[in-house]
Amino acid sequence: MPEPTHALAEQFDDLEQQRQASTIGMWVFLATEVIFFGALITGYTEYRASYYQAWAAASKHLSVVFGAIMTILLLSSSFTMAMAVHFARLGGRKRLALCLLLTILLGAVFVGMKFMEWHDHYQRHEVPGMGFEFPGPNAREAQLFFSFYFAMTGFHALHMIVGIGILAVLTGLALLGRLAPPRHVPVDIAGLYWHFVDIVWIFLFPLLYLVDLHHK
Amino acid sequence: MSSKTVEPVSETPVNYLNASFGLRSWLLTIDHKRIALLYLVTITLFFFVGGVFALLIRLELLTPRGDLFTAETYNKLFTMHGLIMIFFFLIPAVPAVLGNFLVPLMIGARDLAFPRINLLSYYIYAVGGTFTMYSVVAGGVDTGWTFYTPYSSTYSNTHVTAMVIGIFITGFSSILTGLNFIVTIHKMRAPGLTWFRLPLFLWSIYATSIIMILGTPSVAMALALVAMERLLHIGIFDPRLGGDPLLFQHLFWFYSHPAVYIMILPGMGIVSEIVPCFSRKRIFGYSFVAFSSLAIAVLGFLVWGHHMFVAGQSIYAGIIFSALSFLVAIPSAVKVFNWTATLYKGSVSFATPMLYALGFIGLFTIGGLTGLVLATLGLDIHVHDTYFVIAHFHYIMVGGMVMAYLGGIHFWWPKITGRLYPDSWGRLAAAIIFIGFNLTFFPQFIVGYLGMPRRYHVYPPEFQVLNVFSTAGASILGVGYLLPLLYLFWSLKYGAKSPANPWDATGLEWMAPSPPPTQNFPVTPLVAWEAYEYEKREVPVA
Amino acid sequence: MTHAASPRTYVIVLLALLALTVVTTVVAHIDLGPGNSAVAMLIAVVKMLLVMLFFMHIRYEARLTRLFAGAGLLWLLFMIGLVMADVLSRNWR
Amino acid sequence: MWNFPLFPQQASTSARSTDALFFFLLGVMLFFAVLIFVLVFIFAIKYRRRDTSYVPPVIVQLVSLEAAWIAIPFGLVIVIFAWGTLLYFEHRSPPPGAIEMYVVGKQWMWKTQHPEGQREINTLHVPVGRPVKLIMTSEDVIHSFFVPAFRVKQDVLPGRYTSLWFQATAAGEYHLFCSQYCGTDHAQMIGTVVAMEDADYQRWLGGGAAEGTMASAGERLFNRLGCATCHLESGQGRGPALGGIYGRGIGLANGRVATADEDYLRESILNPGAKIVGGYPNVMPTYQGQVTEEQLMQLMAYIKSVKP
């Protein structure tokens, strides 16, 4: 979407109205995203209830340490994002760009690690539909777990990549000085999106990595 | 910023239609009124495509044998009829055409909150439609509009993936439209226009938008998973791989039941505008009608399992869903009673929009009441997946919603185009549609209770007579639908010029000139009155 | 313009989030029976609330914004709740 | 040509109770439809626009009226709901002692088997006056077993059992439809249910099946597949004794209790690791892919027949 030349689009009366509209619009959008991921989580919940043992066994094939590090990365990126929003409101151009860059970096490392993990699964024949192998009696249900694992992390990673793209554009704009108040609202909005993607992962981490770890 | 155009006085004042010319100015417009017209054209196209499929269905069912089409062809016909009618016609019909046109006008705004997103959602719709048409042209889809797994995910070898992608994409158009309306109605109302001064059309569009944003993602995900099962051969719903095919049905109906309220609420909104206008009376029970829209939107989310009473769902879940389905019928009842009461002691005229609105009330009542039969656990066992269901939903969707849509088009046509259409032709078409409709679908209640299953292209001969009625009705219906197309087109060139407020109706949209200028209102209006203050207006000569 | 939290708050929230991540990972290794899932979800909800309240400024936003933030979650509960009502009671007689 | 039916035959006990409720609803529907039509008609005619100087009165709302038309439909739907739910329970609870017949749906035919061993395709013979319970599954996609004259219908799912029951009340031949869309020849997945007087039915059965009763066929399978090597009747084998387990609560290794219904037995055979019986090791091999749906049903008939 091209940036409006004026800070105020013509359908609005004042900047505050415009800011509120954008913010509410984003929250409404996030509500739809909740249901989007929610459909997956619902399926996950049903099968986890039906095939608990298989899912516990399959979950042990994920690396908790890896997952925890990724969680930490993503939480930190949320922090830098919050700082970006902070500086955008204050009008610190360089600091804004720096925070955005840090956020992109953390996010990119997260996605990179995700790809590494997927690659590992691929090498261990843990990708459903592609010569899936699983030791033990529950191979069929474990494959179901991995189907959900890939769908959930896949859609999450897709959101991350979109988010990184948005932040990259914003970084450019920030450096050009085009996000100075009162035109900082796009940073607010992108921040909401980024935090939402973070929240999704906050749930995916225990759902996927932490099933029944106490049983060996 | 609002330009300082003075109230136009010249012969052809500048309006949104003649403000600029050329294809570009239409295809790249961000004016909500022009986008509404883009939708109008596309949706009409889809309606007639879906209608041709319907006629072919009816033609095949004229005889009990499968003499016209093969089984595969027939299965594709009803699938594509259902998909096109639902996703590409009825769901966007009122919100995207009339909603887009009217929401800013009715609240005294210059445009929607996000005009560019509005254009984007039109193009998303167009891209989704392209995928769908591709899969139709490439050979079609035979899963039924419900895409039940495992048939759709592993057994069907038609173009399911392309179709599913088309619907997935179109879903986002719906989401963005709903988002835009919600924000606009919250944030852009003219000063003085409080919630309880809003026209009821806006309440129902608001309720519809809630369903659009909270329901659509569920079906999008369900269909994405079907596509993944087909493409990657992973098991999500496939019972051979441990999956549960009922999970798909849950995710599908979590959207698709509320979606039936996407398809009816805006129609109810239209009727709530038309009935007071042509009775010259305030609507009876404004706040009850307003809140019943919200009640339908919220409760409507909790009843989806009534499509699964015999699907192998738990009987206890069935009981919950049945009870909630009855609850959601109450707010609809409230509306019907309030519209009826509005007529009482009114000054009723029978212009074309009013005929459609009255038709809506009657046919929606029949369709809704038969919904009670379906919601009754013990009875749905017998009538599920028979023509009784087909008749139920066509009564609501065709008898109800298509009627309301046509009523709305006729009501606001002078505003949209600045032209008047010949009212007598309008009334004739309405009558033909009413008769043709009942002849088509009433026999289906009987044949349904007799036990004729849906999605059958061959059937036992004792059902034939009733099917012949139905086919005869459908051809009358077809003529009825063709008429408005002709005379509305005619009116574009030859119709008399319309004044700003031909019906002398209340509502901000009628204060703008017909057709409105691009900016809608030169100065933001200040609202100091309630909706439907017809007692303060003159009664136009009938 | 709404005022928002200070960087100091952000740091505290980040530390809390990191601490909770460690806690949830450690607790997962302790046998609590069915309590494990409950604790994991509880911690996730707390983390979500922290992010929403502070990073996403829900604390400082208008009621309307909170309404929509809550609506998505409520609807998700509808979905999971009624689907599970079916799944869990399917084999009851 | 004009003697076409307007109402379906009533040929089962549930047909009568279903129609009773339907007629009640028909009454409710007629009442409201007529009420609305008549009111709209009368108001529209009586208050049609005659005089443009007439200003209709302002009636904003009447809370008592609103309350009435919320309360009355509410009361009515409670009655309908309760009645419908009772009927549903009747439909879903086969009386004890019902004859158990087995149905397998596949694209696009119905395969049925009687406990005595007779197999049929697209037909099902049943006795009049005795409750019959169908235990059904599908080999491929979802189908639905629908007999309009009996007012019974139940979807048939792959990987699971569903059931329905009826008691025919009149001898005759009735339509059997597949009512869940299942692909190309969905409309041809039809058949006949033949209800016969009990004596005729016994005579029909008397033809006898070459392979003996379902239970005996199941017993032969039980031995051939090696089940008998572990599941000794004495309970001393590697697996638990199976006598009398059907319908009982089984204590599982994970502390929960599962009811040994058809779905449980099916899962125990195809996916034994899913629910382990308490006190036994998880050593039973899976029989996934080695037994057909019909053989599973025979095994099940056998397990049900074994006395404790």
Ligand code: HEA
């Ligand atoms: C716009 C579309 C629309 C609308 C508004 C409705 C409204 C309702 N529908 Fe319908 N329905 C469909 C479209 C719609 N439906 C479709 C498309 C299908 C089939 C899908 C498929 O399988 O392909 C379907 C299927 C369907 C089923 C599943 C049937 C089956 O497959 O076995 C059920 C079951 O409960 C049902 C119930 C209801 C109910 C209770 C209402 C209620 O909301 C109706 C409320 C209205 C009234 C009740 C009338 C007005 C009231 C009065 C005049 C006062 C008297 C009232 C009382 C005494 C309560 N519908």
Ligand code: HEA
């Ligand atoms: C908005 C939704 C909508 C609309 C408007 C319609 C409109 C019509 N529908 Fe449809 N229908 C559905 C939604 C809709 N339907 C759905 C969801 C299904 C279920 C699909 C499934 O099972 O998966 C269905 C299924 C369905 C069936 C059941 C098929 C089966 O189960 O085997 C039938 C059968 O009669 C039917 C008939 C009709 C008819 C006659 C019309 C008429 O109202 C159409 C009228 C329109 C025209 C006639 C076209 C306009 C005129 C012309 C093109 C001019 C030329 C014509 C002449 C001069 C005669 N529909």
Ligand code: CUA
């Ligand atoms: Cu089998 Cu339809």
Ligand SMILES: [Cu+2]
């Ligand atoms: Cu429904």
